[in-house]
Amino acid sequence: MSNSKTDLLSALDGKSITLGWNAVVVYNRDRINALFAQQFAQKTAAGNNLVVPDQEIPDNHSSSASDIYLSVSDLALGPPLLSFANADLDTSTAALTMQFLSGYFFSIAESETAPSTISRYDGVLPDSNFNLTATLDLSKTEGDISSSGDVYLDLSQASAADISVNLVEGQSNITQLSTYFQQLFNQASDEQKRYPLGSLQNIDSSNPLNPTQFALRTQPAPTASANISDKSYGDGAVVLFIQTAANTSGTTGSLPSSGSGYPYLIPDDTDSAGNALYSGAVIVESATLFDSIIRPAYLSQIGSDDVVLNTKLLDNGTASPASYLMAATGHVRGGTLDMSWEFYEEQPYPAPTAHVIVTVHTSDTNKNLQPVLLDITGMTVVPSAQSIKLSWSGQFDQFIYQLHHQLSPNDFQDITNQSMRISYPLTSTSTPSVDPDSNIVKITNSRSSTDITLGGYPWCNEIDDAEYRDQITQDLSGDTYSAIEKLASLQVPDIDVFTLSNMLFPNDNALQLSDASVPGDMALFGQINPSATTCLLSPLQATVVASNPAQSALVNDTQVFTLTGPAGATISWSLSNNADVCTDDRIEGREDGISATYKAPDISLLSSASFQEVITAVAVVDNADGTTSTYTASAVAIVSANPININPCFAYAVSGSSAPITFTASVVNKSAEDAGQPAWGGATDTTPDSAPPGIYTASYTPTLSTGAYGLETVTFSIGSVSATASVLVVKPGLYPTLHVGAGTWHAGDTDPDEVVAGNLTPLAPGASRQLAAIQTNMMTGESTDIASTPGCTCSILGAPVPDDGSLGSLSATGLYTAPALAKTTCVAIMFMTTSGSDFGYTVIPLLPGKTAA
Known part of the structure; x- marks a missing residue:
């Protein structure tokens, strides 16, 4: 089905297709x-x-009810x-994806009868495949423009059901996080909850x-398939229906639906090589064009x-005719005819010669002098295919x-x-x-030419002197022509559509227009930059995993980036970041001329679990x-500290009664997969065939063969x-009774649960943290920190x-010091009374990198 520009303009002939909006822009x-x-x-x-x-x-969680909060x-x-x-x-939708780069979260179990405990710890790294995705229903998500010219989408209009966060497992936890982010967008300032598209400057x-x-x-293209499995599924356009300053009523237009027959406004013409000539269009409503632009100018x-x-x-x-202008009344002023001459006319004897003065001028109905009107x-001023007519x-x-005025002796006037x-x-x-460089529409005038015709003036023939008769008609034609010239020279002003055409990218000339027509509405076509x-x-x-000399032979700390573009181009490469990490000699073009090898920085330069760098090809x-x-x-390129990461990093379970725990291993950029076959230790591989590259899953069933508790390990490895x-894992019926953690403790003033949930931040290499172990007397309700007492021991599990x-x-007093180079993402620490009657534990996350020299 053809959708050429010629066919499209024919379909738009004499019609307005903006549905009550001032303009429509199509990408x-x-x-x-x-x-x-x-x-x-x-x-x-830009960071x-x-x-x-x-x-x-x-x-609003409360320890008065058994629950888990994050x-x-x-x-x-x-x-x-x-x-x-x-x-x-x-069902027009936009997808907003935000990748979680770093951070951590704990699942903390509360109970009315027992201390709060950390039931799970997950570390967030870029390879963990954690994302926030928001499906924006475009029928509910307004596009707006602030008073300062900022163009944005309002994310607070996305409901919790439209937001998905895959940080956690379990529908209740997922719902909690989705609701939290929806509320975060809702309560955030305008700057935080708006997805900025850009800013309209100097308008x-x-x-x-x-x-x-x-x-x-x-909107689907005419050739798009409705079958999601077909290659052409999703082919189509993004359509903006825009109200402008011309709309003083504050109303909006209607919006088209599938089956409404709304035209697809991007022509499918191609050049001789088969390349598309057009990828965007701007339609300016005929009523706006004629009433708000042409009428005041004329x-x-x-x-x-x-x-x-x-x-x-x-x-x-x-059904939707285009608008045009018609003059209901009015005049255009021309020149003024104002002639007079005199002569002497012989009179019958004996009367003397008469002195005659003749006056001729253009007049109103009261004979007063006025110009040609x-x-x-x-x-009429109407749209006419390629032009305005x-x-x-x-x-x-x-x-x-x-006036024929004869002076004495027989004075009389003939008017x-x-x-x-x-x-x-x-x-x-x-x-x-x-x-196309400015997106300014210029208008060029041309007109048909014919002679002025004067008629209905027998009085002029009564003027005896042919010279004056000819002069009257000549001057009158000239005075008329000056008015006609003013009418014929009416100029449509330049029309600046730059702001309209670049609504989604107001800082750039994204849509460069090249063709202009006025079949009904003004139709402009061009190419997205x-x-x-x-x-x-x-x-x-x-x-990409950070470079680590200790693992240089085992992991790949590089990534090849390939440029798809015009043949025969000379390409230069550059690298930048906002972390003040040196970029020298870490991006290098390859022999094929279209790709470059990027190398991640050394792990010792990392001050966080990850950071970002930007590769640019010119x-x-x-x-x-x-x-x-x-x-x-x-x-x-997102640099990650570890080649392999597993989540959860830590979990608490009761032997034989807890549900199986699913572990997910993510391999950075598949960086270590060439080193050997992936293998799980201590868990059963459950990786589906449909898993994303570099993502592996396993199931672990908590089992304790001997003792009251034990720290079991789950390992994922590729080669070495x-x-x-x-x-x-603890045996059934055994529950922690000590509140253990690094939260601030003030006897008599602090809820012991705050010790568990406080100060859970990651510890830098070589840094120390004092832990507390709070024991509560069930009879008196008094709580005491026993971490440094002889009746309490502590140990690093595993x-x-x-x-x-x-x-x-x-x-021995519970002061923990992190290793100079962290080889794991966290450590678990157990406190137990010497009698063995009470115990508790905590988890301390560890930052990557190593102690500064």
């Missing part, structure tokens, strides 16, 4: 998603990460990646096309107070005053005020063109005409590279024998 969905990908890389380069405030979720700290999310997920007018406040509000929809240029131009609808039988009633019948009656019919049919054509969409770096985002192409074209593309998680310090050190 090719794939191209716009590519631009959003580049915007994502730019936001990453636009979102740090979630430390939070207990839900914040303690979330230092969660950092990368910048949002927005993409339009489908092409459907009825002309008088421009009636300045956007004020918009609605977003997606009235100003005509300069007559009595001119009334009304906006009307074409009478063409269509073209009556333009009925003049002004038509005037060119016929009106002009009063002419004539007449007769009309003269003046004809000059006029057709003026204004043809638009658009500059080739310099930003012609080239694409893949992968767009990759997680491609320069020499054109046949001697000019050059420059294209830019960017991608993101491995990561370990631990499970504290420490090797003999202890080599690889898990850090612990003093």
Whole structure:
């Protein structure tokens, strides 16, 4: 099914298709998603990460009821990646994805009869595949423009059901987190809850096309398949319906639905090589064009107070006819005919010669002198295919005053005020063109030419002197022509559509328009910026393990980025970050000329679990005409401290009564997979065939064969590279009775549960933390810290024998010191009374890196 520009303009002939909106802007969905990908890389380069405030979720939890709440700290999310997920007018959606880069969260179990305990600890690293995704129903998500010109989507309009967070397992926990983030967006400041698309800068406040509000929809292309498994599924456009400053009523238009027959507004014309000529369009409503732009400009240029131009609808039988202008009344002023001459005329004898003065001038009905007034009633200004057409019948009656004054001796006057019919049919054509660099529409005038015809003036023939008769008609024609010239020269002003065309990318000229027509509405077509969409770096985002000399032979700390773009380009590569980490010699072009190898920095340079770097490729192409074209593309590398990570890092379980625990191992960039076969130790592999690359799962059933408790380990390894998680398993009927943790303790003033939940932040290499073990007398209710008393012992669970310090050190009084180089993500520490009657534990997260020299 053809959708050529010719066919599209024919379908739009004489119609308005903006549905009551001032403008409609259409972008090719794939191209716009590519631009959003580049915007994502730019936001990453600017360090636009979102740090979630430390939070207990839900914040109204209470130990009076047995429950589990989440303690979330230092969660950092990368910048949002927005993409339009489908092409459907009825269920238009956008997908917003934010990757969790770092942080940690604890699941803390509360009980009315026992101390709070840490039931699970998860560390957040970029390879953990943790994301926040929000499905934005575009029918509910308003696009808006603030008073300062910021263009944004309001994320607070996404419901909790539209937000998904895969940080935790269990529907109740997932619901808690989703609700929390929805509330976070709801309660956040405008800056935090708005997804910024950009800012409208230096706009002309008088421009009636300045956007004020918009609605977003997606629309399938005519060739798109409705079958999700087909390659063409989702092909289509992102459609913006925009209200502008021209809309003074504050109302919005209607929106199309599937099956409504709403036209697909991007032509499918191609060049000789089969490349698409168009990927975007701007449609300016005919009523806005004629009433808010052309009408005030014409009235100003005509300069007559009595001119009334009304906006009307074409009478063409269509359901949505286009608008046009018609002059209800009014005149255009021309020149003024004002002639007089005198002569002497012989009189019958004996009368003397008579002195005669003749005066002729253009007049009003009262014979007063006035200029030629073209009556333009009925003049029309209409859309006409490629142009705007002004038509005037060119016929009106002009009063002419004539005075024949004979002086003495027989003084008399002969005064007449007769009309003269003046004809000059006029057709003026204004043809638009658009500059792709500025998106300013310029209008060029041309007109048909004919002679002025004067009729109905027998009085003129009564003038004896042919010279004066000819002079009258010549001057009258000139005076009339000056008015006609003013009418024919009416100029449509330049129309700036830059702001309209770049609504989603107001800081850039994203949609570069090239073709302009006015079949009904003004239709402008062009290409989404080739310099930003012609080239694409893949992968767009990759997680790479930090360089570690101890594992250099076992893991891959590099990533190849490949540029897809124009052939024959000269490519330069650059690397940047906001972490003040040296980028020298860590990005190098490869021999193929289209790719580069990126190398992650040394692990000793990391001050957090991860950070981001931006890889940028600039491609320069020499054109046949001697000019050059420059294209830019960017991608993101996320550096992770560990080649393999396992979650949960720690779990608490009761032997034989707890449900199986699912462990997930993530391999950074599949970095170690060449070193050998992946294998689980202590758990059963449950990795499905559909698992994402580098993601492995296993199931562990808590079992304790001997003793009251034990720290069981689950290991995932590839060759000699491995990561370990631990499970504290206790026998049935045994429950912690000590409140253990690093929270601040003040006897008599502090709830012992606050010791468990306080100060759970990761510990830097070599840093120390004092722990408390609170014992409560069930009879008196008194609580005492027994960590440093002789009746209490403490130990690092899972420490090797003999202890080599690889898990850090612990003093007899409960002072824990982290190892100089962390080889695990956390440690579990047990406190127990010497009688063995009471015990408790805590978990301390460890930061990567190593102690500064």
